[in-house]
Amino acid sequence: MPENTLPLEPGEWEISPEKSKPLYQQLKDVLAGQIKNGILKADDRLPSEKELCAMYNVSRITVRQALAELTREGLIYRSHGKGTFVARPRIQQELVRVTPFEETLRSKGLEPSTKYLGASFIPADYHLATVLAIPISTDVMRMELLGLGNNEPMVYYLSYFAGELGQKLCDLARELSQQRVAFSTFDLYEKAGIPAPAMLTQSFEAIAARREQARILGVKQGEPLLLVTSLVYTAEGRPVEYKQAAYRGDKYSFYITRPVNQGKRL
Amino acid sequence: MPENTLPLEPGEWEISPEKSKPLYQQLKDVLAGQIKNGILKADDRLPSEKELCAMYNVSRITVRQALAELTREGLIYRSHGKGTFVARPRIQQELVRVTPFEETLRSKGLEPSTKYLGASFIPADYHLATVLAIPISTDVMRMELLGLGNNEPMVYYLSYFAGELGQKLCDLARELSQQRVAFSTFDLYEKAGIPAPAMLTQSFEAIAARREQARILGVKQGEPLLLVTSLVYTAEGRPVEYKQAAYRGDKYSFYITRPVNQGKRL
DNA sequence: ATGCTAGTCTTGTTATGACAACAAGGCTGC
DNA sequence: GCAGCCTTGTTGTCATAACAAGACTAGCAT
Numbered sequence: 087m088p089e090n091t092l093p094l095e096p097g098e099w100e101i102s103p104e105k106s107k108p109l110y111q112q113l114k115d116v117l118a119g120q121i122k123n124g125i126l127k128a129d130d131r132l133p134s135e136k137e138l139c140a141m142y143n144v145s146r147i148t149v150r151q152a153l154a155e156l157t158r159e160g161l162i163y164r165s166h167g168k169g170t171f172v173a174r175p176r177i178q179q180e181l182v183r184v185t186p187f188e189e190t191l192r193s194k195g196l197e198p199s200t201k202y203l204g205a206s207f208i209p210a211d212y213h214l215a216t217v218l219a220i221p222i223s224t225d226v227m228r229m230e231l232l233g234l235g236n237n238e239p240m241v242y243y244l245s246y247f248a249g250e251l252g253q254k255l256c257d258l259a260r261e262l263s264q265q266r267v268a269f270s271t272f273d274l275y276e277k278a279g280i281p282a283p284a285m286l287t288q289s290f291e292a293i294a295a296r297r298e299q300a301r302i303l304g305v306k307q308g309e310p311l312l313l314v315t316s317l318v319y320t321a322e323g324r325p326v327e328y329k330q331a332a333y334r335g336d337k338y339s340f341y342i343t344r345p346v347n348q349g350k351r352l
Numbered sequence: 353m354p355e356n357t358l359p360l361e362p363g364e365w366e367i368s369p370e371k372s373k374p375l376y377q378q379l380k381d382v383l384a385g386q387i388k389n390g391i392l393k394a395d396d397r398l399p400s401e402k403e404l405c406a407m408y409n410v411s412r413i414t415v416r417q418a419l420a421e422l423t424r425e426g427l428i429y430r431s432h433g434k435g436t437f438v439a440r441p442r443i444q445q446e447l448v449r450v451t452p453f454e455e456t457l458r459s460k461g462l463e464p465s466t467k468y469l470g471a472s473f474i475p476a477d478y479h480l481a482t483v484l485a486i487p488i489s490t491d492v493m494r495m496e497l498l499g500l501g502n503n504e505p506m507v508y509y510l511s512y513f514a515g516e517l518g519q520k521l522c523d524l525a526r527e528l529s530q531q532r533v534a535f536s537t538f539d540l541y542e543k544a545g546i547p548a549p550a551m552l553t554q555s556f557e558a559i560a561a562r563r564e565q566a567r568i569l570g571v572k573q574g575e576p577l578l579l580v581t582s583l584v585y586t587a588e589g590r591p592v593e594y595k596q597a598a599y600r601g602d603k604y605s606f607y608i609t610r611p612v613n614q615g616k617r618l
Numbered sequence: 619a620t621g622c623t624a625g626t627c628t629t630g631t632t633a634t635g636a637c638a639a640c641a642a643g644g645c646t647g648c
Numbered sequence: 649g650c651a652g653c654c655t656t657g658t659t660g661t662c663a664t665a666a667c668a669a670g671a672c673t674a675g676c677a678t
Contacts, residue, residue, distance in 0.1 A: 134657075134658060134659085135658080135659070136657090136658085150659090150660090153659095164659065164660095165658090165659080166658080166659050166660065167657080167658055167659065167660095168657095168658065168659080169657090169658060169659080170658090170659080
């Protein structure tokens with residue numbers, strides 16, 4: 087009777103231990119692919135864990151690990167005693183996703199690019215030293231970037247890097263800028279071979295453009311700007327970058343997808 | 353030689369199967385407690401999985417499930433071949449956390465409250481119908497709220513609810529407002545016994561206050577406002593609420609903690 | 619001294635098996 | 649007819665076991 091369980095024939099998507107990738111990863115990719123391709127549609131019921139075990143000839147632990155990750159990523163939802171179902175397609179992407187600068191612009195048909203404005207070493211003042219967890223007066227790299235869409239200024243970045251990585255990132259930024267490609271500071275980490283940042287805190291404020299900001303962004307003084315202040319951490323929880331980004335209010339909006347944090351007050 | 357492994361004597365935190373709560377939950381709570389209380393400090397090494405198994409007399413699966421969740425929540429980080437370590441304390445909280453309205457105000461020493469401005473049923477226009485995934489002209493509940501700090505307007509909420517839950521939430525809001533307590537629409541869900549929302553998408557923009565908004569918030573026209581547009585989903589991915597919140601730029605900033613999404617472009 | 623290797627620690631992956639808890643439909647006894 | 653039980657199917661929890669793979673060290677060979 088429970089024939090809403092579609093068979094999703096294997097064979098094509100045979101998963102095998104020789105592929106070097108973990109089995110649960112392969113299974114996860116297969117299922118994610120079927121969901122993204124519409125073979126499995128919203129609210130469809132997936133095969134039960136036992137069926138998946140048989141179909142792909144893996145153990146239940148493997149199946150559960152794959153399903154757990156898909157659940158965490160919001161592609162499926164599970165219901166104790168009933169089964170596993172495909173979530174509505176709208177929020178498939180990663181569980182937490184912030185649309186990056188380039189993508190936002192491209193989606194609006196604008197050509198993104200990034201301009202290197204300059205960089206220098208400065209001694210950390212009290213505030214910088216506190217947020218970056220370093221001693222006062224330590225040298226930090228201060229870097230200014232300008233993000234453009236169709237060569238029109240969109241956002242002004244002001245970044246501070248702790249430690250010796252500032253120089254490396256700064257050189258890279260200058261280089262990439264000359265190639266007229268768009269990049270963010272996260273791209274720099276990757277290219278510099280630095281362990282990727284894992285966590286960040288951000289605050290969003292609406293401010294009125296001050297004279298200097300207005301000049302750089304090409305707007306009138308007092309125009310609304312979206313000021314995003316970020317603090318970037320490594321996986322170990324060490325702060326590595328403090329960044330302020332001032333977006334033109336009339337041109338840009340910040341977009342984010344995230345799970346609701348149930349009123350877990352501290 | 354590896355004596356940085358502190359013993360964290362059990363006995364006090366004996367975990368037992370009779371407690372009804374799952375073992376991995378109990379273990380997770382114990383470890384989280386030790387981290388929060390400073391018994392385990394930043395970058396301390398936790399006992400290995402095998403040691404934890406022996407100490408608490410549970411299987412490795414249980415230990416791994418506890419550690420996996422703690423990792424996901426950002427309290428610890430793991431390194432293949434080396435061990436498990438306590439993350440820096442700054443970002444302990446939930447992995448993704450948005451500081452809620454009341455908390456933000458209280459931290460600034462302001463007394464939060466929420467005022468019910470009104471509500472009515474209106475037929476959904478094209479935009480509303482699209483985002484809420486309902487047919488055009490379906491009735492939706494439109495509710496206006498005002499968030500105040502020390503009785504000064506801070507934020508203007510405009511919410512739209514799909515389906516029949518609008519009336520319930522609206523009645524609740526009117527009631528709570530008379531009790532002069534602060535609440536958010538999420539509190540309403542809980543109190544109304546509606547399955548809690550699981551996911552939301554938000555966009556942040558800086559806008560200039562229009563006349564009506566300026567009047568309600570008590571600011572001059574053209575002043576910068578932080579406009580946060582949210583779309584709230586259930587676990588199944590069904591949209592249930594569309595909300596616009598306009599915050600006074602000079603009084604409020606939005607704060608968020610989240611993992612970095614590695615350039616996983618779609 | 620340098621470099622390689624073997625051994626031993628760690629976490630990561632996977633299998634097998636069992637029972638608990640929840641959901642839903644069908645059956646039985648009233 | 650209907651309440652309550654029982655069976656079946658599902659996901660959730662937990663135990664035991666084995667091997668893989670990264671990290672580190674001590675010791676051996678060059």
